[in-house]
Amino acid sequence: MSRLKGKVAVVTGGSVGIGAATVTRMAEEGAAVAILDRQDREGEALAKELTDRGLIAGYWHCDVTDEQQVKQVLDDIAGHYGSLTVLVNNAGISGANKPTHELTEEEWDTVQNVNVKGVFFCTKHAIPHMKSAGVGSIINLSSIYGLVSAPDLPPYHASKGAVRLMSKTDALFYATENIRVNSIHPGFIWTPLVQEHLKTTGMDPEEARKMTAELHPVGHLGEPDDIAWGAVYLASDESKFVTGSELVIDGGYTAR
Numbered sequence: 001m002s003r004l005k006g007k008v009a010v011v012t013g014g015s016v017g018i019g020a021a022t023v024t025r026m027a028e029e030g031a032a033v034a035i036l037d038r039q040d041r042e043g044e045a046l047a048k049e050l051t052d053r054g055l056i057a058g059y060w061h062c063d064v065t066d067e068q069q070v071k072q073v074l075d076d077i078a079g080h081y082g083s084l085t086v087l088v089n090n091a092g093i094s095g096a097n098k099p100t101h102e103l104t105e106e107e108w109d110t111v112q113n114v115n116v117k118g119v120f121f122c123t124k125h126a127i128p129h130m131k132s133a134g135v136g137s138i139i140n141l142s143s144i145y146g147l148v149s150a151p152d153l154p155p156y157h158a159s160k161g162a163v164r165l166m167s168k169t170d171a172l173f174y175a176t177e178n179i180r181v182n183s184i185h186p187g188f189i190w191t192p193l194v195q196e197h198l199k200t201t202g203m204d205p206e207e208a209r210k211m212t213a214e215l216h217p218v219g220h221l222g223e224p225d226d227i228a229w230g231a232v233y234l235a236s237d238e239s240k241f242v243t244g245s246e247l248v249i250d251g252g253y254t255a256r
Contacts, residue, residue: 003236005030008081010074012064012122013091015042017191018141021224022088022231023057024050029232031086032056034077038063056081064091064118071125084129086235089119089140089163094193095155097200108155115159119166123181127174136179139234140167141227144187144250153197164246171244180243182234187250188212189222217252 009026013019014035020042027033027050035057037043043059050057058080062073078084095111096103119140130136145153146160167183174181188194190209198208213221230247233239248254 002030007031009086010034011088012036015039018224018227019090021228025228027055032081035059036062065113067121070121074125078129083133087126087138094197100154111155138181140183142183185248187253
């Protein structure tokens with residue numbers, strides 16, 4: 001397939017879970033894909049797996065909370081592949097699962113630094129490359145909890161609400177420069193992040209998974225590919241008239 005032929009995509013948090021699925025599907029669709037993460041072993045293994053298949057992929061170590069590192073890595077990727085036209089801001093953490101009055105400042109800031117400031121830094125330093133290329137698509141991973149809430153994970157929910165509005169703001173800023181910005185809002189996807197979150201509930205792991213699945217009208221959790229294909233669509237020219245939008249992929253969770 002060649003839905004993304006000629007695109008150069010950066011996927012943060014690209015070593016595992018939704019990020020890895022997005023990297024794989026984008027590479028299969030013809031994009032040159034840069035995997036950014038701090039999980040070096042997994043990222044390097046994924047890049048090798050894809051290049052062994054004849055696809056174009058590479059791994060760069062990057063901490064999205066470090067602005068200078070972000071700039072250096074994005075500049076390096078643009079130089080390596082000749083441009084940078086797609087950014088998937090996927091890196092994120094769930095953080096402390098406590099009521100607001102029990103949270104520490106450090107616990108709050110840790111989540112905001114990755115989930116919000118990381119999106120800001122990557123967007124800030126990707127935009128000049130997209131302007132130079134004359135085209136761009138920025139895809140920000142928000143959450144169902146950027147649309148609705150629940151009585152848990154206050155820092156996470158706040159961060160995903162911020163990402164939703166950041167996406168709309170940047171969509172308006174850059175619309176006339178052929179740079180589109182959209183957010184994706186996944187329901188519960190069976191990934192390491194969700195697995196770790198369910199451990200914080202104190203419930204039996206299988207019971208927690210079953211109860212979480214039942215929150216979705218379709219009756220089951222999502223898979224990383226469910227989100228990856230949405231990202232492929234938003235990165236492709238098929239979505240050339242789509243900006244400032246929210247792509248909700250949640251098994252009906254927010255339809256209630």
